[in-house]
Amino acid sequence: xxxxxxxxxxxxxxxxxxxxxxxxxxxxxxxxxxxxxxxxxxxxxxxxxxxxxxxxxxxxxxxxxxxxxxxxxxxxxxxxxxxxxxxxxxxxxxxxxxxx
Amino acid sequence: xxxxxxxxxxxxxxxxxxxxxxxxxxxxxxxxxxxxxxxxxxxxxxxxxxxxxxxxxxxxxxxxxxxxxxxxxxxxxxxxxxxxxxxxxxxxxxxxxxxxxxxxxxxxxxxxxxxxxxxxxxxxxxxxxxxxxxxxxxxxxxxxxxxxxxxxxxxxxxxxxxxxxxxxxxxxxxxxxxxxxxxxxxxxxxxxxxxxxxxxxxxxxxxxxxxxxxxxxxxxxxxxxxxxxxxxxxxxxxxxxxxxxxxxxxxxxxxxxxxxxxxxxxxxxxxxxxxxxxxxxxxxxxxxxxx
Amino acid sequence: xxxxxxxxxxxxxxxxxxxxxxxxxxxxxxxxxxxxxxxxxxxxxxxxxxxxxxxxxxxxxxxxxxxxxxxxxxxxxxxxxxxxxxxxxxxxxxxxxxxxxxxxxxxxxxxxxxxxxxxxxxxxxxxxxxxxxxxxxxxxxxxxxxxxxxxxxxxxxxxxxxxxxxxxxxxxxxxxxxxxxxxxxxxxxxxxxxxxxxxxxxxxxxxxxxxxxxxxxxxxxxxxxxxxxxxxxxxxxxxxxxxxxxxxxxxxxxxxxxxxxxxxxxxxxxxx
Numbered sequence: 141x142x143x144x145x146x147x148x149x150x151x152x153x154x155x156x157x158x159x160x161x162x163x164x165x166x167x168x169x170x171x172x173x174x175x176x177x178x179x180x181x182x183x184x185x186x187x188x189x190x191x192x193x194x195x196x197x198x199x200x201x202x203x204x205x206x207x208x209x210x211x212x213x214x215x216x217x218x219x220x221x222x223x224x225x226x227x228x229x230x231x232x233x234x235x236x237x238x239x240x
Numbered sequence: 241x242x243x244x245x246x247x248x249x250x251x252x253x254x255x256x257x258x259x260x261x262x263x264x265x266x267x268x269x270x271x272x273x274x275x276x277x278x279x280x281x282x283x284x285x286x287x288x289x290x291x292x293x294x295x296x297x298x299x300x301x302x303x304x305x306x307x308x309x310x311x312x313x314x315x316x317x318x319x320x321x322x323x324x325x326x327x328x329x330x331x332x333x334x335x336x337x338x339x340x341x342x343x344x345x346x347x348x349x350x351x352x353x354x355x356x357x358x359x360x361x362x363x364x365x366x367x368x369x370x371x372x373x374x375x376x377x378x379x380x381x382x383x384x385x386x387x388x389x390x391x392x393x394x395x396x397x398x399x400x401x402x403x404x405x406x407x408x409x410x411x412x413x414x415x416x417x418x419x420x421x422x423x424x425x426x427x428x429x430x431x432x433x434x435x436x437x438x439x440x441x442x443x444x445x446x447x448x449x450x451x452x453x454x455x456x457x458x459x460x461x462x463x464x465x466x467x468x469x470x471x472x473x474x475x476x477x478x479x480x481x482x483x484x485x486x487x488x489x490x491x492x493x494x495x496x497x498x499x500x501x502x503x504x505x506x507x508x509x510x511x512x513x514x515x516x517x518x519x520x521x522x523x524x525x526x527x528x529x530x531x
Numbered sequence: 532x533x534x535x536x537x538x539x540x541x542x543x544x545x546x547x548x549x550x551x552x553x554x555x556x557x558x559x560x561x562x563x564x565x566x567x568x569x570x571x572x573x574x575x576x577x578x579x580x581x582x583x584x585x586x587x588x589x590x591x592x593x594x595x596x597x598x599x600x601x602x603x604x605x606x607x608x609x610x611x612x613x614x615x616x617x618x619x620x621x622x623x624x625x626x627x628x629x630x631x632x633x634x635x636x637x638x639x640x641x642x643x644x645x646x647x648x649x650x651x652x653x654x655x656x657x658x659x660x661x662x663x664x665x666x667x668x669x670x671x672x673x674x675x676x677x678x679x680x681x682x683x684x685x686x687x688x689x690x691x692x693x694x695x696x697x698x699x700x701x702x703x704x705x706x707x708x709x710x711x712x713x714x715x716x717x718x719x720x721x722x723x724x725x726x727x728x729x730x731x732x733x734x735x736x737x738x739x740x741x742x743x744x745x746x747x748x749x750x751x752x753x754x755x756x757x758x759x760x761x762x763x764x765x766x767x768x769x770x771x772x773x774x775x776x777x778x779x780x781x782x783x784x785x786x787x788x789x790x791x792x793x794x795x796x797x798x799x800x801x802x803x
Binding site: 244245246247248249250251253254256257258260261263264265267268269271272275324327328331332342343344345346347348349350351352353354355356359360361363364369370371372402406414418448449452455456459462463465466483484487488491497504507508511512515516519 | 542543545546549550552553554555556557559560563571572577613616617618620621623624625627628629630631633636638640641642643644645646647648649650651652653654655657658673674676677680681684685686689693696727733734737738739740741754755758769772773775776779780782783784786787788
Binding site: 154155156159160163164192205208209215216217222 | 267270271273277278280286290291294295298506512513516520524
């Protein structure tokens with residue numbers, strides 16, 4: 141553990157990169173957007189194709205989690221371009237948000 | 241059913257919790273995400289590698305093995321500990337000094353630091369100096385957890401049952417005590433059988449604590465590390481290498497920050513999905529019942 | 532509740548079997564701790580033949596041993612106080628109001644309990660060294676908040692929801708402000724819940740090793756980390772290890788003794 145801890149102290153704080161910063165900025169924007177949307181027109185729980193009634197926030201969570209898995213599957217088990225996974229995720233998000 | 245008033249000022253009450261958890265959860269989580277896409281060569285030397293680590297980790301056969309072992313283990317843990325915990329909680333004396341004494345004894349394993357739990361079972365199960373190890377071998381059953389894979393796996397499982405069933409018992413016991421005496425009297429007047437009392441009074445009242453118990457047991461068994469580390473060190477072979485052991489091997493053993501971070505994220509996502517399904521299912525049936 | 536004799540006996544046999552299963556390993560630990568090492572390695576004996584307290588004397592007189600206990604107790608106490616004081620108002624908010632994002636917040640808190648501590652090791656080390664907190668008790672206490680605060684909120688919320696809301700409303704009508712109502716009326720009502728929560732906070736902080744060991748080196752080193760020393764010594768000092776193990780159980784046993792009535796008394800729903 142000692143070598144590890146020595147190295148850890150010398151690593152740059154949080155080791156940011158452009159893509160990850162963009163990713164977190166995106167998440168933050170979505171959350172902010174959802175908050176504004178919620179204050180403007182509060183969500184009503186409803187029942188779509190998902191097996192339980194969901195609010196808008198629930199559907200967002202399901203959409204994001206599903207997208208994460210879509211990306212993982214694409215990266216791990218196919219040779220497809222990551223943008224295809226991204227496109228699929230957008231589609232999935234749209235379907236869940238609208239019909240979920 | 242839910243007639244709590246809507247008031248966003250309640251956020252001020254939640255704020256301290258939010259801040260403290262945000263600092264100790266969000267910043268590290270972001271750091272892990274950052275590590276997962278880079279090759280950390282040393283201080284101020286890092287290369288962006290995109291999804292390489294994810295690809296590598298997802299196609300790692302050792303990970304598949306560890307994941308399967310983990311699922312089987314966590315499944316066994318829940319199947320044994322939840323029914324056993326409910327049964328013992330129902331049997332414990334409800335009042336008086338006997339009740340207190342039983343509770344104190346039941347809770348003992350929970351307050352033992354996890355590495356000491358490993359040590360206890362090491363001392364207890366060793367075939368040369370341990371009471372259980374010697375006894376089992378004396379019965380004519382060859383048993384040696386350091387060399388036989390199945391014995392090792394079974395020992396870790398029994399150790400976990402010993403260690404964690406008390407948590408289920410305590411939570412169930414607390415839930416049972418919340419049932420007013422009047423309910424039992426009414427059941428008695430109706431001539432309800434013990435099973436009917438359990439099914440229609442005790443079980444529904446315990447649903448909430450059972451939710452907590454199942455979730456806690458599932459999560460904790462899914463990240464079991466210290467006890468098998470002390471007891472078997474993940475061996476023999478890979479028999480008791482669960483996900484956290486595997487992660488620690490990469491992160492601390494080989495100090496591959498990138499793959500370790502990528503693996504952590506996948507690990508986290510799996511736990512997130514499973515717990516969410518669990519949580520949604522249970523709160524949902526909760527509401528159906530309330531209707 | 533359980534009137535007939537036959538069922539009574541069967542149940543008790545099961546209970547006794549469980550307690551035997553529960554206590555035998557602990558008995559064995561105790562037996563080991565008072566045996567001299569030659570006896571442990573020399574042959575198998577169910578009861579110790581020669582009883583020695585040399586192992587305990589070593590631990591209680593050597594500062595490098597007993598400081599470990601003091602350190603552990605210190606950060607565990609700190610953690611319990613912090614966890615409870617931030618979790619109480621939050622749990623009240625969750626049990627009494629609906630607000631923007633409440634359900635998601637609740638679940639998010641929970642996800643932090645699920646995160647494997649191994650994942651957070653290196654980032655935590657970086658985080659705390661940035662603030663110069665490495666090897667202090669407060670660092671470990673704060674790190675343990677990651678899993679204890681969510682748990683405290685969750686348990687307390689369960690207890691608070693058991694208190695009827697009419698009590699709050701009556702108090703507000705009687706002219707109580709929130710702080711006064713919360714401290715003088717509400718908290719005493721859920722003191723059983725507070726006891727149980729404190730117990731769980733204590734427990735999870737006391738038993739955690741991975742984070743506690745990584746964030747400390749000398750000044751705040753927990754006892755569980757001190758124990759790993761015996762492993763690296765020439766051969767295994769089983770007796771000393773067992774004695775140290777016994778001593779780690781003692782503070783826990785004392786704590787349960789104090790909260791036993793709270794757990795037993797439980798939610799006290801019937802009386803409110």
